[in-house]
Amino acid sequence: MGLRGPGAKPALRTKTPAPLPLFGDAPGRDQAVSTGELPLVGETRAERLICWIERLIITSGALAGQPMRLDEWQKDIIRSLYETDENGLRFVRTGVVSMGRKNGKTGLASALALAHLCGPEAVKRGQVLSAAADRGQASIVFDEMIAFALEQPQLAARLVVRAYNKTVEDAVTGSVYKALSADARKAHGLSPTFAIADEVAQWRDRDLFDALKTGGGAHRESLLLGISTRSPDADNPLEELLRYGASVADGTFPDRTFKSFVWSAPMDADPWVEATWRMANPALGTFRSVEDIRSQAMQAMRVPSQEAAFRAYTLNQPVTSDVRFLRPDDWDACAGEAEAAGPCYCGLDLASGASDLTAFSFYWPETGKLTVKAFLPSELVDVKQSEDHAPYREWLSAGLIEAIPGRAIDRAWLLMWVAQAIEGLDVVAIGLDRWNLKDLEAVADREGISLPLSPVGMGYASQSPAITAFETAVLQGTLQHGGNPLLRWAVSNAALDADPAGNRKLSKQRARGRIDPLVASVVAVGLAASEPAEEELFFDVIAL
Template sequence: MSYVAISNQYIEDVLGGRIVACKWVKLACERQQRDLKRNPIVEVAFPYRFDDDAANRICKFVEKLPHTKGKWARERQRIKLEPWQCFILTTVFGWLHVDTGMRRFRRAYEEVARKNAKSTKSSGIALYLFGADGEAGAEVYSAATTRDQAKIVFDDARAMALREPEMCAVLGIDVLQHQMHIEDESSKFLPLSAEGSTLDGLNVHGGIIDELHAHKTRAVFDVIDSATGSRDQSLLWMITTAGTNRSGICYEQRIHVTKILNGSVVDETFFGIIFTLDEGDDWADPLVWIKANPNLNVSVFMDDMEMACRKALSMPSAVANFLTKRLNVWVNADSAWMNMRAWDACGDPTLSIDDFEGEDCIVSHDLASKIDIAAKMRLFTRDIDGVTHYYGFGRYFLNEEAIEKAGNAQYSGWARQDLLVATPGNVTDFGVIEQDLLDDAVRFNITEAPYDPFQATQFSQRMVEAGLPMIEVGSTVKNFSEPMKWLEALVLQGRFHHDGDPVLTWMISNVVCHRDAKENIFPRKEREENKIDGAVALLMCLNRAVNLEPVTDGALDDFINSPIHS
């Protein structure tokens, strides 16, 4: 079968229900099927014809390229396009203008879950535009916000070229460390990022913008987009997975694609396809995963998906990552954090801090002076059958006026139970907090005393003068991401223990985790009244304790997928 025939069969299989696909893939197939029936002679607004040779040519070129990573590279295999990839390539490259013979599509947006060979295919496209598209003086760029990201597509393409010296000889390609060029044609291919010295003066024939969702600004996109105007058939190819920033350039392009596909906007030069779940799909159901992973059982493996799903089912903070990266679903940056059933199971009302007198202890402080609660956390460790267990005890301080005026009726009740220490006046008395810490120093062996420097300058100075080991731990992503992930794992493992403290439990339940583009997480609260100070103080303790027992995501995965847990 020709690649065009494979593409047409894919369309029939999707629309006939033989291939499970989401609504956007179905609409993309319907669009191509409908366009193939249009007549440019009759329909003046559609001056395009589909050329089988042009459509097949790009696919033939890509399949002559070698794999450069993994088992396929070790076995020296060449790229084998899947039907869905043939559909995309033949559609984008097969449509030509009836008069000029130039390509119809000038923009392509492809959104699909990770590990579906986006970069590999994009590297082949970039090489084709650079050396095989017949464009004199072609300028092709792999573009991203960072130099490292921009080099992913370029480095893959460079590795392909190095493994195909005969191709390079025929096309006249010189492969250098940081660029490729064809001297006779004055063509070049290189990575481009916002970290570069300049983005000006480009004359772009081909632009591959990688992971568009990670672009915090429009800078790189706008430069590439505006630099294609002087070319007759330039192509800007955007590849991405879903993200969280719905006000950014990626979501803007996505919305444009959805409007084209549902027919509310007409843009004959823009191709778009989105592989994701449909509304109402159960994300934990393996039967729907193929909608976001058209390469399922090819480069995406079911056991790996199942492992990631189990982790998401057990750890609420992992749900957003599973949805965005594995299922290509856009989510909010803030999502639920702690599994509260598991947290409650870690509670033991028979625990008493008195039982830990004389033991090593990390004591942290997250201070506040007026309306927020000042929190202190004391963290102990004990060895049980060769495994380290962690014990946390909180203490909380708030001034009397804030307690009386608080909208939270629990404050006064907690104060009566001595769960919340009420200090006189309208400002929390740090002297009471300092004395409480000095009392702890008599009872326990304080090995470290981390504190948030905000509002704590004089407090820390006085405690240092008192001989306490004060350590500054600011509220940053770097300081909190790993402790948050670690605490989740400790809770699920039953290795963290608390005495049922209702204040700490309330604060833990208030925490949502904010996820950045690098998959770091950070504690936040959804509303001002949802205090999280005790949770923050606990994370400060774990920030120091993690140095004693480093834990990686791999270790968390090992636990989540252990036979006992699963």
């Protein structure tokens, strides 16, 4: 690696593999320089990058010394990440790759890092970063990248490697690579053109990831790539990213700047058969050992305490004890429109914090129509959008969210909105947490507002019947929510707690994100279900 310290020099090797093209005048171009580098082959930017990577030399394992050959699934990742618009510019800014361990995630990421440092994706004075939970993990990408470079004399000759602080500088482009441990403070002030978030499931929080993402905002083609296998602890940044990726993939959050690539075995698949292993291990049969996974599976079968780790690390499953709510297919089947007719029941879920999301729902049991409106303080919409990782601005424009003036949920303003919204409707009751009832009644009295407020318990005994009623309406297809994306998001975030008697309630502590629109909806449907049916009167004529 050359000398260490401030006076470090580029390292050289004498082995001469197929030459690699160096930096051209723009990213992704296939311009060769005067030292005899071969031009890159490919009609697209992604194909030229693939060509460049496949001239790197594998440095360890059974294939050491051979050119790197990408599997088709690896090429598909590159093609998707490096797709360009009509101006030839990359539009993906964030990518997430998740699969079982030992499938070559780090090797691919290291090759991409090298390409952004001194290859076809390099820019003048770029910043290439890799970050991990600890210093040891952070050095893995560094070591792999340097090993690639040292097999190519023309690359080694231009790189200044400083192993003592895990940095590399390219003498041609002026670009710098640096390895970071997961401390967000170290990322502030940096402006990465390309960054790797390595094993992000092991990170304590999203602070560093978000710092890397915002730091790249100064560049029109910055790319942040998260690579990770899942963790047995489901409370980690990777799960947030995968949930967002799933919402992008199914159209809930249209976002062409975000791409996720996930290989994971379904929770209901048999974990002990090879067909299931292949779902989470795309390299199985090429450079991922079937025998190794078979050995792990046998141990996990015999030692139950190892099953969670096997499911997380090998099958890449989201291991959690939480009980989730509704299946997406069942929910989406109820996306029809219905008429707002007959008696109406409403639900109100007030924010636990003065500035958090609040929701109000309307439910017409005769037709099954369900609508919901959410509320946020107007001055904090962008802050809450960032905190909750939800497209609040988009939903605000679509009329799904109302902005309450100020920096807090003004309860008087909210009750006035409710009074106007229910005017002309046959509203039977507005259910809300009994602990908020007195406060709201006082506000209503002060403002001269009359509302049919009805206290609702939020414990197991009170919530369980409401949840059952809501679930039944969805499964029987009698509820129609009109495809509301705000409500779909809340449903996808929901988790249930259960007591020893089997009673259930929605858990805000274990939820994946905000569930307030769902809580308000469950309250409304539960109220309607608990309302006694009208009794017909029968008169017996008694002959005297």
